[in-house]
Structure formats: structure tokens, C-alpha cells
Amino acid sequence: MAFLTGDLVPLNRTEHGYAAIEGLAATMVQPYLIRLDGPVDTAQVRRVMRELVTAYPKLRAKLEPGWHRYHLRILPDDDIVDQLFDWAFRVETQVDLDDREQVEAWQRQLINEVLPLERGLGLRVRFAPHPQQPALLFGVPHILADGMTMVQLVRQILRGLNGQPLEPMPLEAPAMIGSIAPAHWWQWPRQLLRARRHKVAESRRLATLHIQQVPTRLGLHYSTTGLRLHEVSTGTTELRALARQSGVSLNTLLIAALAQTFLDQAPDDPQAAAVIRISVNLRRFYPPQAGHGPLWGNHVGAFLVIEQDAHKPWPDRLRSVDASIREGQARYERREMCWTYLWDELVPWLGRTLIGHIGVQLKRAQRFPVISCHATSLGDANAVNEPGARLRAVQLFGVVNSISPLPVLTEMNGRLFVPTAWQLSETTHAEMSDFLLRFDATLARLVQGADAQSHP
Numbered sequence: 001m002a003f004l005t006g007d008l009v010p011l012n013r014t015e016h017g018y019a020a021i022e023g024l025a026a027t028m029v030q031p032y033l034i035r036l037d038g039p040v041d042t043a044q045v046r047r048v049m050r051e052l053v054t055a056y057p058k059l060r061a062k063l064e065p066g067w068h069r070y071h072l073r074i075l076p077d078d079d080i081v082d083q084l085f086d087w088a089f090r091v092e093t094q095v096d097l098d099d100r101e102q103v104e105a106w107q108r109q110l111i112n113e114v115l116p117l118e119r120g121l122g123l124r125v126r127f128a129p130h131p132q133q134p135a136l137l138f139g140v141p142h143i144l145a146d147g148m149t150m151v152q153l154v155r156q157i158l159r160g161l162n163g164q165p166l167e168p169m170p171l172e173a174p175a176m177i178g179s180i181a182p183a184h185w186w187q188w189p190r191q192l193l194r195a196r197r198h199k200v201a202e203s204r205r206l207a208t209l210h211i212q213q214v215p216t217r218l219g220l221h222y223s224t225t226g227l228r229l230h231e232v233s234t235g236t237t238e239l240r241a242l243a244r245q246s247g248v249s250l251n252t253l254l255i256a257a258l259a260q261t262f263l264d265q266a267p268d269d270p271q272a273a274a275v276i277r278i279s280v281n282l283r284r285f286y287p288p289q290a291g292h293g294p295l296w297g298n299h300v301g302a303f304l305v306i307e308q309d310a311h312k313p314w315p316d317r318l319r320s321v322d323a324s325i326r327e328g329q330a331r332y333e334r335r336e337m338c339w340t341y342l343w344d345e346l347v348p349w350l351g352r353t354l355i356g357h358i359g360v361q362l363k364r365a366q367r368f369p370v371i372s373c374h375a376t377s378l379g380d381a382n383a384v385n386e387p388g389a390r391l392r393a394v395q396l397f398g399v400v401n402s403i404s405p406l407p408v409l410t411e412m413n414g415r416l417f418v419p420t421a422w423q424l425s426e427t428t429h430a431e432m433s434d435f436l437l438r439f440d441a442t443l444a445r446l447v448q449g450a451d452a453q454s455h456p
Helices: 013-021 042-055 079-088 100-111 147-161 185-207 236-246 250-263 314-333 338-344 352-364 429-454
Strands: 008-010 029-036 061-065 070-074 089-091 124-128 135-141 225-231 272-281 300-308 373-380 393-398 406-412 415-423
Touching: 013 338, 013 352, 029 100, 029 147, 042 079, 042 089, 042 124, 042 147, 079 089, 100 124, 100 135, 100 225, 135 147, 147 373, 147 393, 185 300, 185 338, 225 429, 236 250, 236 415, 236 429, 250 272, 250 300, 250 314, 250 373, 250 406, 250 429, 272 314, 300 314, 393 406, 393 415, 415 429
Parallel strands: 089 124, 272 373, 373 406
Antiparallel strands: 008 070, 029 135, 029 393, 061 070, 124 135, 225 415, 272 300, 406 415
């Protein structure tokens, strides 16, 4: 079990993994771009971002070796942090915020920036003034925050810009095993067996499939990360109506459309498959009696959605994807994910050097698991704006470095954004743009088909 000790914060299994691959596949930075609906003073932005470092202690943590493993040490909130913040904060006036390509290039700069975590202050801030819609771009390494924590940081920034005090984000460091452990000791054998049976059956199925991907040229080394800030041409009002009509969530509809877009690449191959990894927020699976708080940091799991048959009727596709998502989530509820995650709990004991070596060897042997993409969702990002706020976010583009293509499905003000990051050494910007346009066309076709059925 992990415990906070003074200013030392132990790493959970996921964070140990990030510490090991840090620098191998680039710094795992999450750059979030916020467009505001009105001008804001640069000095106020700087003050709020400095207050954020005080409110969330992990932002001023440094990665430090202990006797046997790495941990985070929280730096005192003093003049050293002030010096680091002076370096981290930058005002940039050369970016034309009305030019989507320039904005995309600006955000891509930050996703590829290296942050020396051993020095402390895992934060980079870029502010671009604008008379109507200024932009704030800030990046935090994944080792310090997952998507839910990043959204909370956005909320706090907007509170500060609206003159409200920032809420403290307390430190906690429970071992992640609590999110997958059976409730009673005597349930372990049964749940382990069920988890292993599922993993074996899934692995056997995957071995028989031709997994569809964007054009991918695997190499021996990583290079830089590509980025596309794609906006879907169909509005979320139409997409949500289609999802409601079909009896599924908007997120399920989007995952099904992603799967269909991949499968359309091989319509005549019966073994073709779309394999989409779905992120899971593990916070709700910790037992209530553990007494955890909001658990800011890294508490994310995942499961696979596997779809076949490009010609499957759309209602069947939706039912199939919906069933896969529900079953993936139910396995967490039933504590039937412990086989895989028990092995992952060994990561802290193996050490940063060995885990990093394994990562290098997997890349050189091209043995990382093959998937179509890793899709995650921020949901309706309008939730970052508090009711009655004077200054509001009108766009939010959040992405993260990834070794697999990673679209972040984000709804805001009736529009659907799909910012996507991937390894540029494997897939070109043109090839990823082509896939996102085909995904866009899939959604448009589905909405048009539903309209045609309702108005014959």
C-alpha cells in the first residue's frame, strides 16, 4: 500500500510506467488549449496560473529516485518555484488565433516539448492575447494528471479568471489495486479465474483478426507527435438526436462510427476488425469505505471494443458496440479485471530501468499490442464553465502524447471536436487528415440516413 510521507508522494503503477518511458516516447505532455469569449489581462492570467501551482501541489513536484524506486517530492511553495514558474510562463503574440493551422502548430509545439521532471514544476503555460477570443495553452505531464484532473485544472483556471478563489486539490496516493480488488479475500480465486479466462479468450480472438489501422509504418525509434484539431461538420444536436433515437449515448454512437470508419477500409475481408481501446475512470470503483477524496492524479483503466463486418446494419452495430462498452464497464464493477492489473502492480517493483528497457525492446521488436486507436472522451466540455460566469471557455482542445492514435472526443457549444495525437514517424499528417475526414463523412451519412427514414 502506498502512503504519503511528509513531502514524498509514492507513484502508483500507472505513474511508474510513465516515469519509465518518460523521454523514450517523448515527454507525456497533455497540452490543453482554452479559447475564451472575451479579453483578459495578461497579468491576471499569470497570477491565476501561479495560484494554480499553489492549489495543486503535484504541479510543483519533482521526480526523484529513492533507495529502490522513484517517487515525487513536493517542492516548497517558495522562490525556487517562482523561478521555475518564470521559465514556464510565456506570452506569445506571434500566433494568429484566427488561423486554425497556426493554432494547431502552436499546440503541437507544446505536445512535443520536453519537461525535465527531475527539476520540478511539471507545467508549461503559453498565453496568446486577442481582442475578442484570447487563448491559453497549458501543458501538464501525464504522470501528474489524467484527463479528469486536467478538466478540473481547467475549471480552476476559469474560476480564477472570473475573480473567484481557486479550490485546493488535495494530495492522495492510494495503490490502484483498490479499484480492482474483490470485496472479500475468499473471492480472489474466482475473480482471478474469470479475469484470466476473459483475457485468454480475447487474446485468442485478436490473434485471428486483421486489425484495421490508419497507414502505419513501424520503426525502431520514436520521433515527434503529430496533431490534428479536427472539427466534425455535423453538429452535436443532430448527433445527439440520432443517439437518442437509437437508444444509446452520444459517446457510444461516436465509438461505433469510429469502428465503422476503420472497417470500411476492408469491406470484403471477413477477418477485418476495428479494435478500439476505451478509457475508464477508476475512481468510482474504489470501495466507499476506503474514504478516498477526489483522487486527483492518475486513476485510469481501459478495455477493448472489438467490431467486425463492415456490412453489419447500423442498428446492429450500435447494439453491438453498446453491449461491448457495457460489458467492459461491468467487468470493473464485478471486479473481473484483476488478472491483468495484478501483473501491472509488479511495475513499481521491477524498477524504472528494467521497465524502460522492456519498453525499448518492445518498440525495436515491434511487439506493442496492435489496436486501431485509443479513444477517450471529455464529454460535454461546457461543464468547465460555472453558471453565471462572466468569462467563459468557448473551445477546449485537450490531447495527450500517445504511442497509438488517440482521438479525444469533445463536445462544446453544439460542435464536436476530435483533436487527435499520434506518432508522426508512423503516419503522416495527410494520412491522419484523410481518416478524420472519412470519420466525418461516416457521421454525416448516418445522420442523413436517419433523416431519410424519418421523412420518407
